[in-house]
Structures are given as C-alpha cells and as structure tokens.
Amino acid sequence: MRCSTVVHRGVTHAAIVTEDGFSLQPEASLTDLLADDGWAERDPRDGELVDARDVELAQLAQPSKVICIGLNYRAHILEMGRDLPEYPTLFAKYPDALCSAYADIARPSNSDRLDWESELCIVIGRESHNVDRESALGHVAGYTVGNDISMRDWQHRTLQWFQGKNLEAATPIGDTLVTGDEIDHAADLRLTTTVDGEVMQDARTSDLVFGPAELVAYVSSVTRLRPGDIIMSGTPGGVGASRNPPRFLEAGSVVEVALEGVATCRNRIV
Numbered sequence: 001m002r003c004s005t006v007v008h009r010g011v012t013h014a015a016i017v018t019e020d021g022f023s024l025q026p027e028a029s030l031t032d033l034l035a036d037d038g039w040a041e042r043d044p045r046d047g048e049l050v051d052a053r054d055v056e057l058a059q060l061a062q063p064s065k066v067i068c069i070g071l072n073y074r075a076h077i078l079e080m081g082r083d084l085p086e087y088p089t090l091f092a093k094y095p096d097a098l099c100s101a102y103a104d105i106a107r108p109s110n111s112d113r114l115d116w117e118s119e120l121c122i123v124i125g126r127e128s129h130n131v132d133r134e135s136a137l138g139h140v141a142g143y144t145v146g147n148d149i150s151m152r153d154w155q156h157r158t159l160q161w162f163q164g165k166n167l168e169a170a171t172p173i174g175d176t177l178v179t180g181d182e183i184d185h186a187a188d189l190r191l192t193t194t195v196d197g198e199v200m201q202d203a204r205t206s207d208l209v210f211g212p213a214e215l216v217a218y219v220s221s222v223t224r225l226r227p228g229d230i231i232m233s234g235t236p237g238g239v240g241a242s243r244n245p246p247r248f249l250e251a252g253s254v255v256e257v258a259l260e261g262v263a264t265c266r267n268r269i270v
Contacts, residue, residue, distance in 0.1 A: 001040060001179045003142070005030045006055040015055070016044045017176065022055055023047035030177060031062045031228030034125050034141050040179065057175040059100040060144060061123060063229045066093040067219050068119075068148060068165065072234025073207050079237060088210045088218055093232075097166045101175040101265040105149060107251050108167060114249040114269065117148035117235035118193040118201050118257035120186055122212050123177055128225040136216035139225070143186045143212075144174035145259035146232050147193075147267065152241045152248070173230065174263025183261055185212055190260040191236065195253055203236030205259075 002017035008024060014033035015022035023044035027033040070089035071077055077084055099105065107114055125141025149171055155164025183189060186205050193201035205211075210218070215231050225231075240247040249255060249269045258264040 001142075001182070003030055003033065003177045004175055005058045005060055007058050008050055008055045012058055016042065016047065018044050018049060021050050021052040023049055029058075029062055030060055034123075034227035037126075040125075057101065059098060060173050060175055060177060061228045061230065063095055063098075064226050065223070066095060066098065066171075066230045066232065067223070068093060068232040069210065069215060069234040070161070072209050073203055073236040074209055075203070075207055076235075076237035077209070084209055088215060090219065090222070091161050091165060093166055093171060096168050097171045099169040099172050099267075101172050101263065103169070103172060103267060104270045105170045105172070105267050107249070107269050108151065111151040111153055112248065113152035113241070113246075115150045115152050115240040116193050116195065116200065116249065116255050116257070117150060117239055118191050119146045119148055119232045119235050120189070120191060120205050120208075120259060121146040121173055122215060122231040122233060124216070124225045124229040124231070125227055127227065128216060128220040131217050131220040133213050133217040136213040136220075137180060137185055139216055139220070140180055140185065140212055141227065142177040142179040143183065143259070143262055144177050145191070145257055145263045145265060146171060146173045146230070147255065147257045147265050148232055148235060149249075172265040172267050174259070174265055176263040178262045186259075186262075187211070189262065192258050193238065194256045195247075195249070200240070201236050201238035207236065208233060
C-alpha cells in the first residue's frame with residue numbers, strides 16, 4: 001500500500017494511492033490515518049476516487065517527534081577511519097524543521113554551509129514503547145525518503161548537533177509512504193542525492209549498521225513513539241562537508257534525494 005497527504009478542493013485529506021490517482025480518506029492527514037488500528041485493511045474503493053491532476057501533494061506527516069540517527073552507513077564510517085558503533089547515535093528534530101517534498105528552502109542569512117543528507121525515513125504506525133527487535137517491524141507503518149539539510153557551521157559550534165539540525169522548514173520528507181511488505185522493509189534499496197543534476201551520494205540501505213528493526217527497538221526503549229513519528233536512519237558518504245574542497249548549497253541550487261521505488265524530494269534553495 002502507498003499513502004500520501006493531499007489537498008483536494010481546498011481540503012486536506014489522507015489518501016491511498018491508486019492506479020490512476022488517490023482514494024480520499026476522512027482523516028485530515030496521514031498521521032491521523034495511522035492512528036486508526038485498521039488503516040492498512042482499508043479498501044481504496046470505499047473512498048472518493050480523484051485524479052492525480054486534481055490534487056496538490058501536502059507534507060506527508062505531522063509527527064509528534066522526529067528522531068535522527070548519526071553515523072549509520074558502514075562504508076561511510078570505515079572510510080573516515082572510525083570503528084563501527086556499538087549503539088546508534090541519536091539526536092532530535094522539532095516537527096517545525098520539516099517541510100514538504102517539493103517546497104522551496106530558504107537559505108539562512110547566518111549560515112554559508114548548508115549541506116545535504118539523503119536518508120531512509122521510518123514512519124511509525126503503532127504506539128511503541130520498549131518494543132523488542134523481533135516485533136519491531138510490526139510497529140512500522142512504512143517508509144519514505146528525507147533530506148536532513150544541515151547547517152554545518154552551526155552543527156560544529158559545540159559537541160551537540162541540535163542547533164545545526166533544526167533549521168525551520170528545511171527538512172523535506174517524501175510525499176509518499178510505502179508499506180514494508182512492498183519493499184521488504186527497505187532491506188536493500190538505492191538511496192541517492194543529486195545537486196544541480198550531479199550525483200553526490202549513492203548507496204544502498206543494505207549498508208546500514210542499524211536497520212529499521214534495531215532502530216525502532218532502541219529508540220522506543222528511550223522514548224514512546226506514536227503513529228506518524230519518524231526515525232531518520234542516517235546518511236551515507238558524499239555530503240558536501242566531506243568533499244575536497246567542501247561544497248555547500250547556494251541560492252538557486254536544486255537538491256534531489258530519492259529512495260528507489262518509494263519517493264523523491266526535490267527542493268530549490270532560495
């Protein structure tokens with residue numbers, strides 16, 4: 001199943017993706033849809049069927065929290081000469097940091113080191129607290145892609161990354177959620193980033209040190225996760241700060257992140 005949040009005739013709806021368009025659901029967003037325990041069994045024919053040309057795609061989810069993972073791709077960690085981590089590195093974003101998949105992103109006047117980070121995003125489908133690894137995937141609604149746009153100069157002012165990771169309305173998430181049964185819970189999908197058409201990141205999710213099951217179990221042992229919450233699972237090598245010389249996003253740059261068979265974000269820096 002594939003789901004989105006769309007605007008139709010001025011009203012926002014959760015929607016199930018159909019062959020020709022969308023099946024509008026009574027809930028106002030994907031987050032509200034996921035709060036219904038029976039959402040995955042819904043028949044698209046029971047909703048109002050609309051053509052894709054008659055809707056506008058909105059921000060996919062409005063999570064209560066966004067948990068991000070640092071240093072989680074084997075090749076990237078090893079090429080930096082570091083040991084693989086024993087535990088995931090966690091940091092948080094406020095929901096205000098999110099934006100829609102095709103929104104313009106304002107380049108901040110107080111930072112000249114705006115960087116990209118393509119990421120597999122895990123969307124929670126059930127309330128999750130102290131979930132074990134064996135049952136963790138049963139708590140996942142599905143997957144999308146995200147771009148953890150980062151202000152590197154602010155990120156490295158201190159040992160805490162928060163200030164460089166929470167630029168308002170600058171973390172796009174994909175416009176489509178795909179359930180795990182369609183993509184083998186993202187076990188081996190291609191994840192890419194292009195900037196102005198040039199490939200910057202190209203990796204596969206099979207290179208993750210901590211996969212979706214491990215992350216849901218670990219994060220839920222720290223904080224309760226609710227339907228619609230997002231875990232951003234980390235980025236592979238190829239970010240701008242690690243290049244020689246470093247390269248950062250400028251006004252006019254177009255950055256695109258894509259997760260194979262799932263979703264894309266394409267955003268212009270303004």
